[in-house]
Amino acid sequence: MTVTVPAEAATPSWLLQGEFAMCPCGCIGKRKKGSFVEKTLDGSAGLMRQVMFGQDIADQPGLLQRIDPRLKLASLLVLLFAVALVRNIVVLVVAYLLTVAVAAASRIPAAFFIKRVWLFIPIFTGIVVIPATLSIITPGDIVLPLWTWHGTTQGFTSQGLTAAGLIVTRVALSISLVVLLTLTTSWVRLLAAMRGLGVPRVFVLIVGMAYRYIFLLLGSVTDMYESRKARTVGTVTHDKAARGFVTSTAGALLSKSHTLSEEVHQAMTSRGYRGDAKTLQQFALTRGDAVYAVVVIVLAVTIVLADHSLGR
Amino acid sequence: MTPNPIPNLAPNPTLNLAACEATDVIMACEGLNFRYLDRYPALVDVSMDVRRGEKLALLGANGSGKSTLLKVLDGLVFPQTGTFRAFGSEVTEDTLEDEQMSAGFRSRVGFVFQNSDAQVFSPSVREEIAFGPLQMGMSADETGQRVDDVLAMIGIADLVDRAPFQLSGGQKKRVAIASVLVMNPEVLLFDEPTAALDPRTQEWLTGLIEELADAGKTIVHATHDLEVLDRLADRCLVFSEEHRIVAEGTPADVLADSDLLVSVNLVHPRTRPHPR
Numbered sequence: 001m002t003v004t005v006p007a008e009a010a011t012p013s014w015l016l017q018g019e020f021a022m023c024p025c026g027c028i029g030k031r032k033k034g035s036f037v038e039k040t041l042d043g044s045a046g047l048m049r050q051v052m053f054g055q056d057i058a059d060q061p062g063l064l065q066r067i068d069p070r071l072k073l074a075s076l077l078v079l080l081f082a083v084a085l086v087r088n089i090v091v092l093v094v095a096y097l098l099t100v101a102v103a104a105a106s107r108i109p110a111a112f113f114i115k116r117v118w119l120f121i122p123i124f125t126g127i128v129v130i131p132a133t134l135s136i137i138t139p140g141d142i143v144l145p146l147w148t149w150h151g152t153t154q155g156f157t158s159q160g161l162t163a164a165g166l167i168v169t170r171v172a173l174s175i176s177l178v179v180l181l182t183l184t185t186s187w188v189r190l191l192a193a194m195r196g197l198g199v200p201r202v203f204v205l206i207v208g209m210a211y212r213y214i215f216l217l218l219g220s221v222t223d224m225y226e227s228r229k230a231r232t233v234g235t236v237t238h239d240k241a242a243r244g245f246v247t248s249t250a251g252a253l254l255s256k257s258h259t260l261s262e263e264v265h266q267a268m269t270s271r272g273y274r275g276d277a278k279t280l281q282q283f284a285l286t287r288g289d290a291v292y293a294v295v296v297i298v299l300a301v302t303i304v305l306a307d308h309s310l311g312r
Numbered sequence: 313m314t315p316n317p318i319p320n321l322a323p324n325p326t327l328n329l330a331a332c333e334a335t336d337v338i339m340a341c342e343g344l345n346f347r348y349l350d351r352y353p354a355l356v357d358v359s360m361d362v363r364r365g366e367k368l369a370l371l372g373a374n375g376s377g378k379s380t381l382l383k384v385l386d387g388l389v390f391p392q393t394g395t396f397r398a399f400g401s402e403v404t405e406d407t408l409e410d411e412q413m414s415a416g417f418r419s420r421v422g423f424v425f426q427n428s429d430a431q432v433f434s435p436s437v438r439e440e441i442a443f444g445p446l447q448m449g450m451s452a453d454e455t456g457q458r459v460d461d462v463l464a465m466i467g468i469a470d471l472v473d474r475a476p477f478q479l480s481g482g483q484k485k486r487v488a489i490a491s492v493l494v495m496n497p498e499v500l501l502f503d504e505p506t507a508a509l510d511p512r513t514q515e516w517l518t519g520l521i522e523e524l525a526d527a528g529k530t531i532v533h534a535t536h537d538l539e540v541l542d543r544l545a546d547r548c549l550v551f552s553e554e555h556r557i558v559a560e561g562t563p564a565d566v567l568a569d570s571d572l573l574v575s576v577n578l579v580h581p582r583t584r585p586h587p588r
């Protein structure tokens with residue numbers, strides 16, 4: 001048998017010589033704030049950190065971690081409904097303080113819990129409701145005059161401020177309830193709870209797979225951006241080339257996801273999947289769950305009754 | 313993590329057993345031709361068979377068609393021309409539409425993909441391993457028992473509630489293997505089983521494949537790793553870079569033919585053999 005080995009091309013001469021690089025005497029270049037590459041890498045690492053931290057909390061032996069996730073999901077819906085009916089801000093504030101206490105009992109650091117709820121969403125809600133606090137939108141008793149228009153004093157009204165406070169507190173309380181559930185329940189148990197409450201299996205399967213592959217694709221994005229960073233000399237500019245890189249990264253990621261989705265489907269088919277996924281379910285309600293259910297129902301009724309008796 | 317011994321892995325009594333008991337050949341391909349996108353050839357006139365209880369290695373360079381052949385043997389892709397028969401029945405896209413045929417075939421053939429990320433798709437290790445038996449209609453109790461057995465056997469009981477993104481490459485490979493073994497298939501297909509694994513995991517996997525073969529399983533694996541070929545194969549089929557099977561023989565025969573190995577790009581003339 002004749003053996004044919006492909007002829008190897010000679011190594012180009014420039015590859016055998018040293019390259020002009022930065023002076024070894026130290027930093028001589030200008031410094032700039034992080035580019036989109038660094039920001040993407042930081043964002044990717046930050047997301048992973050958050051998920052790992054959330055998982056650590058869900059694994060703690062706290063109060064809510066012991067409760068059946070189906071019950072937690074159902075009680076969230078009941079409490080959200082009760083909160084939506086409340087029109088008295090004092091009731092909302094008391095209920096919110098209760099969520100902070102439950103968070104502490106579930107081993108969620110109080111500062112983290114409060115920051116997570118208050119840092120962004122209520123602030124954005126606040127921006128949205130600010131116009132409603134003005135006498136132009138909500139006429140009423142002016143508590144802080146701002147300007148005069150056609151001889152009429154305009155400013156913040158007590159009615160407007162009360163309405164805005166009510167909305168912001170209600171949003172904060174609702175988000176606190178959702179954060180309590182998501183921080184004390186691992187994603188796997190949350191998905192199982194959705195199935196247990198009758199959410200269609202295919203829907204839960206798709207959500208579960210999407211969550212699982214986000215991390216894989218996140219890893220791909222990190223690899224691509226790191227390789228770009230490794231080959232970048234100097235500072236990254238936000239120019240046409242940068243935009244081209246971002247779009248080509250998105251394209252490459254789409255192509256990877258497509259190939260991966262084909263392989264995943266093959267892996268599922270190989271193990272007998274025929275379009276109707278069957279999944280494992282393993283929950284049993286305990287006496288503690290029953291107590292929790294009663295407490296939640298009593299709490300929801302108390303919230304509604306207290307609001308009714310106190311009025312606006 | 314001390315792995316337990318293999319639980320009872322007796323063959324599943326399904327499909328056309330009477331037809332295939334008569335012969336040792338349980339899978340047979342005749343004149344297979346497969347092109348991706350009707351353009352890029354992956355298999356050219358491939359004829360081969362798989363015999364009951366053997367360890368068969370598909371050898372070839374990257375892109376020679378080994379993985380595609382494994383996918384044909386698992387009924388995941390179908391050749392443009394040629395026939396593939398398994399357990400006495402022809403396997404086509406059409407015949408696998410039949411529920412009974414599909415369930416029988418899928419329960420008897422297990423495939424461990426090269427890319428564990430594609431195979432480990434469930435949100436937790438337990439759900440991943442339970443996926444196959446549940447699709448086959450096994451009860452939740454029996455599935456749970458099998459999952460526990462396989463977790464102990466593979467030595468990953470401590471990973472049971474982990475999410476796949478929290479696993480290392482070696483751990484993902486173990487989960488992928490567990491998810492196939494739990495179905496107790498008669499034929500196990502491995503695509504590049506030892507690729508990208510650290511030496512300890514490679515050795516563990518090699519030992520496991522040997523153990524499974526000793527338990528009567530039929531093993532077919534694609535590889536270009538010649539290091540442990542004598543342990544992982546009784547018979548080898550060698551693919552050329554033109555996607556044809558160009559040689560067949562025992563590992564000793566194949567490894568002794570250095571001209572063949574160079575011509576199919578399995579070794580380079582300058583490659584030095586590893587010291588044993």
